[in-house]
Amino acid sequence: AQKITQTQPGMFVQEKEAVTLDCTYDTSDQSYGLFWYKQPSSGEMIFLIYQGSYDEQNATEGRYSLNFQKARKSANLVISASQLGDSAMYFCAMREGTTGNQFYFGTGTSLTVIP
Amino acid sequence: NAGVMQNPRHLVRRRGQEARLRCSPVKGHSHVYWYRQLPEEGLKFMVYLQKENIIDESGMPKERFSAEFPKEGPSILRIQQVVRGDSAAYFCASSPLRLSGHREKLFFGSGTQLSVL
Numbered sequence: 001a002q003k004i005t006q007t008q009p010g011m012f013v014q015e016k017e018a019v020t021l022d023c024t025y026d027t028s029d030q031s032y033g034l035f036w037y038k039q040p041s042s043g044e045m046i047f048l049i050y051q052g053s054y055d056e057q058n059a060t061e062g063r064y065s066l067n068f069q070k071a072r073k074s075a076n077l078v079i080s081a082s083q084l085g086d087s088a089m090y091f092c093a094m095r096e097g098t099t100g101n102q103f104y105f106g107t108g109t110s111l112t113v114i115p
Numbered sequence: 116n117a118g119v120m121q122n123p124r125h126l127v128r129r130r131g132q133e134a135r136l137r138c139s140p141v142k143g144h145s146h147v148y149w150y151r152q153l154p155e156e157g158l159k160f161m162v163y164l165q166k167e168n169i170i171d172e173s174g175m176p177k178e179r180f181s182a183e184f185p186k187e188g189p190s191i192l193r194i195q196q197v198v199r200g201d202s203a204a205y206f207c208a209s210s211p212l213r214l215s216g217h218r219e220k221l222f223f224g225s226g227t228q229l230s231v232l
Contacts, residue, residue, distance in 0.1 A: 045206060045223035046156075053151060073189070074203075091157055102174070103152075103221060105157030 003028065004092050006106035013082045013115050020067070021109045023092030029053075032096045034075040035103070036066065039089040048090075052074055053067040082113045118142065119224035120189075121207050126195050126232045136192040136227045140209030147190040148221060151183055152204040164190060197231045204228050 005024045013019035025034065036048040051059045051066045059066040067076040079086055094104045118141040128134050140147050143219065145166050150158040160174040164184040179197075182219055184190040205228075208221035 004156075037223070042225065043204065043228075044225040045208075046218050047222070050220060083176070093158075102160040102163075102171075103148075103150075105159070107155065107157045 002028055002106075003014075003104035004090055004094055004106035008109045009107075010110045010112070012112050012114055013079075015084060018078060018080045019111065021079070021090050021092075022110065023075045023106060025073050025075060025092075025094050027073075027094065027096050029096045032094055034068070035095070035106075036068070036077045037091045037093060037105050039091060039108070041078065041088070045091070045107070055077075079087040079111075081097055081114070084113050084115060087111060087113045119207055119209050120225050121224035123177035123224065125228045125230070127232060130198055130232050131196050134182050134194040134197050134201070134229055134231075136207075136229070138190040138192070138209075138224060139209030140190070140207070141211070141222050143210045144222070146157075146210045147184050148208045148210075149190075149192050150206045150208065152198050152226070153205060154203075158206060159230075161188060161192075194229075197229075198230045202229055202231045 003026055007022055032053045034051045038046045038048050049059050049061045049064045049066050051068045058068050063080045065078045067078055089108045089110050091108045093103045095103050120139040122137050147164045149161040151161055152158045162175050162182045163171040168187050179195045181193045204226045206226045207224045
């Protein structure tokens with residue numbers, strides 16, 4: 001089974017609107033971390049936001065927030081007030097446990113912000 | 116960008132040649148990870164190294180691929196006798212310490228795009 005599933009290959013959003021990028025995960029560990037990375041056309045991977053499995057509140061970082069629903073095993077990224085510079089690939093990732101070396105990545109969602 | 120430097124950015128090789136990909140981690144980071152990204156796919160873990168040690172190579176193909184992180188100098192991912200299926204983006208990431216808690220994030224480089232003709 002896939003550890004991370006991103007079901008939206010491509011998304012479009014109007015500038016200044018909010019958009020939600022979906023991510024579901026699969027793990028039997030009680031302790032894990034969920035991450036979102038942005039990959040612009042230049043190729044680098046930029047860390048956006050982190051959510052721990054024991055965190056009771058949803059993580060927020062500026063215009064980014066993570067809608068964490070543990071029972072559903074979902075960790076959707078919400079981008080508010082979209083900007084043209086938000087156009088990029090977005091990857092959801094998970095690290096299991098406290099000693100795991102691997103980050104598991106989804107296949108990504110391509111977001112295009114329309115002016 | 117958190118300072119991980121990868122070079123070259125683009126590398127073109129003919130089938131059967133060797134490819135050497137270099138990664139200098141963030142200054143002070145002693146842990147390096149290599150990931151491969153195939154077209155339309157997410158990143159796949161290949162190998163995790165500390166200085167002079169391979170800690171986890173469970174994602175590395177058994178043949179033709181090797182990695183090192185010497186005491187001095189960058190980490191090297193080496194692919195011998197490349198084939199067309201090796202064409203991909205190869206990303207290096209680093210962390211300051213062993214990932215002892217799931218909170219620690221990885222700092223990624225900009226990747227090396229390998230094209231095999």
